[in-house]
Amino acid sequence: GAVVSQHPSRVICKSGTSVKIECRSLDFQATTMFWYRQFPKKSLMLMATSNEGSKATYEQGVEKDKFLINHASLTLSTLTVTSAHPEDSSFYICSAPTKAEAFFGQGTRLTVV
Amino acid sequence: QKEVEQDPGPLSVPEGAIVSLNCTYSNSAFQYFMWYRQYSRKGPELLMYTYSSGNKEDGRFTAQVDKSSKYISLFIRDSQPSDSATYLCAMSFFSGGYNKLIFGAGTRLAVHP
Numbered sequence: 001g002a003v004v005s006q007h008p009s010r011v012i013c014k015s016g017t018s019v020k021i022e023c024r025s026l027d028f029q030a031t032t033m034f035w036y037r038q039f040p041k042k043s044l045m046l047m048a049t050s051n052e053g054s055k056a057t058y059e060q061g062v063e064k065d066k067f068l069i070n071h072a073s074l075t076l077s078t079l080t081v082t083s084a085h086p087e088d089s090s091f092y093i094c095s096a097p098t099k100a101e102a103f104f105g106q107g108t109r110l111t112v113v
Numbered sequence: 114q115k116e117v118e119q120d121p122g123p124l125s126v127p128e129g130a131i132v133s134l135n136c137t138y139s140n141s142a143f144q145y146f147m148w149y150r151q152y153s154r155k156g157p158e159l160l161m162y163t164y165s166s167g168n169k170e171d172g173r174f175t176a177q178v179d180k181s182s183k184y185i186s187l188f189i190r191d192s193q194p195s196d197s198a199t200y201l202c203a204m205s206f207f208s209g210g211y212n213k214l215i216f217g218a219g220t221r222l223a224v225h226p
Contacts, residue, residue, distance in 0.1 A: 006156065034214070041121070043201060043216045044157070093156050097212050102205075104149075104156035 006105025021079045021108045023094030030096035033077035038091040050077045084112040119217025128226050132189040136202035136217045143204035148187045151199045192224045
């Protein structure tokens with residue numbers, strides 16, 4: 001199946017700093033990328049949808065200025081958590097949809113201390 | 114009522130048992146039905162997907178969809194300790210030019226030797 005590479009897999013940052021998470025589609029072009037957040041023992045919550053060459057679409061309740069999404073090319077989408085706080089600590093996962101399904105990155109465990 | 118309901122478990126079975134995982138849904142617009150497996154601290158990986166009512170088999174795994182009852186199942190035969198993971202059902206519908214996924218809460222499965 002298609003491969004989506006996400007990194008870093010784990011990051012620890014200080015409160016108030018920003019963290020960038022990258023997601024690359026390795027063997028196909030992803031015009032759309034989904035960004036999810038997953039709390040421990042909870043399901044994936046869709047945060048936003050990034051579209052190559054246009055502004056991202058955010059789900060209700062997600063702060064656009066806090067979670068900056070850039071989809072600069074057909075193979076790269078980035079999520080930047082700005083001015084991170086401990087409550088932003090979570091598991092972030094990107095996903096590239098195809099016609100019928102979606103392929104996921106490996107996930108990024110963010111810990112804000 | 115959530116769009117997708119899934120019993121979070123945990124479910125503990127002995128090695129070799131048949132495992133049945135289930136989800137119900139309320140939205141008739143869902144077109145594709147998927148099962149993902151997620152190991153701890155990893156991104157979900159696609160196990161099976163289908164788009165019609167009936168059964169689909171792949172090795173030890175069988176996915177079953179009953180659209181009339183809005184019910185899907187995943188059966189695992191001859192379960193192995195390596196099957197221990199969280200299993201997420203997901204359903205997709207076409208919105209805004211792509212398939213959007215809605216996930217169940219995930220069922221934690223433990224297969225003990």
